[in-house]
Amino acid sequence: MSELTSLTLKGALDGLKAKSFSAVELTTAHVAAVEAARALNAFVLETPEKALEMAARSDARIASGEAGPLEGAPLGIKDLFCTEGVRATACSKILGDFKPPYESTVTANLFGDGAVMLGKLNMDEFAMGSSNETSAFGPVVNPWKVAGGNQSLTPGGSSGGSAAAVAADLCLGATATDTGGSIRQPAAFTGTVGIKPTYGRCSRWGVVAFASSLDQAGPIAKTVEDAAILLTSMAGHDPKDSTSLPVDTPDFASFVGKSVKGLRVGVPKEYRVDGMPAEIEKLWEDGVAWLREAGCEIVEVSLPHTKYALPAYYIVAPAEASSNLARYDGMRYGFRAEGNNLTEIYENTRAQGFGAEVKRRILIGTYVLSAGYYDAYYLKALKVRRRIAEDFDRAWEQCDVLLTPTAPSAAFALGERNADPIAMYLNDVFTVTTNLAGLPSISVPAGVDAQGLPLGLQLIGRALDEGTVFSVAGAIEKAAGFKARAERWW
């Protein structure tokens, strides 16, 4: 669209600092891009007045020399984040027109640093999905299409709106959340960068909960450096979240571009799964070669419980969700259905307010926690979770970072995998392990497949070692020289 929307976050921040353009100009360009891109269905709520108001205040602060680190940068906010006075729905009908009287810690951090909000981004309902098709607002369409084709593809999920908006240059970066791969898989499907930090880095306060022990916020951005800049702002200890880590946030951007010489990169053999496209296998090998060239030592490692991560996840996440979503009962906020008595009103409210995938997961979660099944399912899953975390602990004796593909396929067509929930769940086979173990992991675009669709590589680090993850991601980004862009059709 305009020159301004094709800037990276870093480029835009430099331009603002150099007064090459104003925050209002930058925001106006993005507001126009958002309006012009409604065919993508990336935004569920556009807030142009608010955006321009915030941008004007940014200009004033830039003029008075009080600019924050993200001053004037227009961002998209996933609808899972509560935003004060601005509708937040988690893309579920059950929240109705809920307007939170509070701002989530993560968005408050971003806005406190000067960022501008363009609006709320589409996502899978309550972040449950891998294709953005469970949203009450309809699916997001991936800006990318198969070379020469016209079929609508999924941008992945659950942060599909975030990934699509960044890929289509509608915003300079976006907030996202990741419970089983919801930042990284959409990033891989859209040629963007997405990082899920260490569990506890970003406060969960004010983020609609899906599965509390797995949920982590993170950014989706155009470059590794942009992702690092955003995460530096989003992260930080929050006494309002008991699981927030009481640690300082380093300047993550300072790790990008650092030499990776001498780092040991582990390649887990169990991630070579049946039926993985040859192009992904090839890309993985490319990644290994690039890092070897950059001076890394490559070691094969074993994460023997990898294949049990998804089934364990599909007990732990639904169990927590079944309880976290009990508060949506139509009594204090959100949608309330009719009924002849209290129980009926509860049951109708929740039957009509939740979509099919959310209901399916609530039922599974309720089932695995119910009397007689707790030990066999829930407790077993928690023990398997420990086994998975221990696999990583052992791997860290041999290596400093792990390299894997992000997803087992490129973006697929909307509607293609709706019929089979397990086929859909398998999208997260490479990402879900780090949610269970709480480790930082990033997806970096590294190439395209034969159809011209982007593919991502994933780097996994030790807990709280996002620095190394960013350094290695920067090396991959540089070596891959990924320049492909979605051709504009919207």
Place this chain on the structure above:
Amino acid sequence: MSTNANVIKGRTGDWEIVMGLEIHAQVASNSKLFSGAAVGFGAGPNEQVSLVDAAFPGMLPVLNRYCVEQAVRTGLGLKAQINLKSRFDRKNYFYPDLPQGYQISQFEFPIVGEGEVLVERDDGSSFTVGIERLHLEQDAGKSIHDLDPDATYVDLNRSGTALMEIVSRPHIRTAAEAAAYVKKVRAILVTLGTCDGDMEKGNLRADVNVSVCRVGGYDKFRESGDFSHLGTRCEIKNVNSYRFIQQAIEHEARRQIEILEDGGKIDQETRLFDPVKVETRSMRSKEEAMDYRYFPDPDLLPLVIDAAWVKEIEASLPELPDAKKARLQSQYGLSAYDAGVLTGDAALAAFFETAAVGRNAKLVANWTNNELSAQLALAGLSFDASPIPPKDIAELVELIEKETISSKIAKQVFEHMWAGEGSPAAIVETRGLVQVTDTGAIEAVVDRLIEANPGQAAAVKDKPQAIGWFVGQVMKEMAGKANPAAVNAILKAKLGI
């Protein structure tokens, strides 16, 4: 073990009741267990509610240190095991006054484990009740059903307030024992300052688990630990006074016996006590059996407390009722009864101990526990607010000790004290109530009486008890101020007996 068991006669034989209690005690804290909203009584609807208490999306719990400390304190007061590592779990169920759709409680790993409470019966005998556990949990809000015929109003002010749930073993055998147990636990909590014990406001509530079995079943249970010797229990929820506890238990036991004697079977269920109809009724149908799906709360991490902190709390504990009773008995030579009365009321005990310094403690206890206690009760005052200060009671006792006044005159003096006429010494002075010990004055009266009543004087020689008539006459003439011992001695000498 069966001593004092309450045997209930049935049509088909004798039965006994077995009970375990769950006491919910609100922690006397400023703010809620997991939020910074105020705890209190009497605020307007939803005024003491944070968005955490109302379970808004994305709101998270943060644990109140003071509430943890009070749970530990209470655990120590119950002579219980303190668990340095515990955990919060979610108890899931739907109810309009339960905003989260779950209660945060401690299911698998409570902060306090096994302990025991020594409970006194009215007859002075005592029994021990085992404590199974104490855990921290959130209270629910309040549903108000009578403001609108077609709707329920929900006030969440109480939602999220910290409760300590104290679970007893089934070691309680009669309705009176149940009330005595609650009374004793309440005294411990109030002494510790961990709960204000106000039952009228619902700050202390009891759930009673009642079962009945054939006589002997309880003993078998105690010997083996095997619950199958006991009957199926029903839980009666939220009984909020000693009287209701007793009524609810008596009704429930009779109900269960009737069912069993008719060949029926008891359903394990939750029942509600209706204090108007004086009966219990089922709260939930069996079909709706609850399945709470407890699991560790993923918003919270394991609660780990420091052994040194527990030691610190232990060192700061006040004297607990049992220790206090023993000390009052040994230090002041009081009867078990008087020491028990004093232990039951901290303000009374403090009053007593202030007044008893350097005085005859038994006499002081008589005055505090009887006359003063009665007057204060009539006036609706506590010992903290007594218009008669401890030093005046001490002075009154001192006047008796020094034989300045007799016990009988002391009662008059006390009435004047209560009427606000000043210190006992001043009252005795201005009203001329000083006891006459001057033998000359007494002798004069005695001589006069013997002279005027020769017949009576002669009769006393054969029937010494008749001396009482002379004593009465002397006292009457001397307006009660004569020293009774001196009067007796002089009469005996003069009458030659």
Place this chain on the structure above:
Amino acid sequence: MAVDAATVRKVARLARIAVPQEALEPLAREIDGIMQWIEQLAEVDTDGVEPMTSAVAAVLPLRDDVVTDGAMVDKVVLNAPKSISGFFVVPKVVE
């Protein structure tokens, strides 16, 4: 542990989600399929393994007992489907 229509009905009741009679059977089949796939966890030897309830190797932080929140009844009932003078108004609860 096959999931049948009766199980789904029971679980849906616990979760307070109305499921029409005709949907019970298909839903049961679907959930049963997922549970069959999950059953592979049984292969993992978890003897003596401590269940992992959190990815954070820390203990619970505690806050001071001070009043820092509340007194915002307008915000509390702002989004309520129905409220009267500060109360949430909900369907009649019959006890």
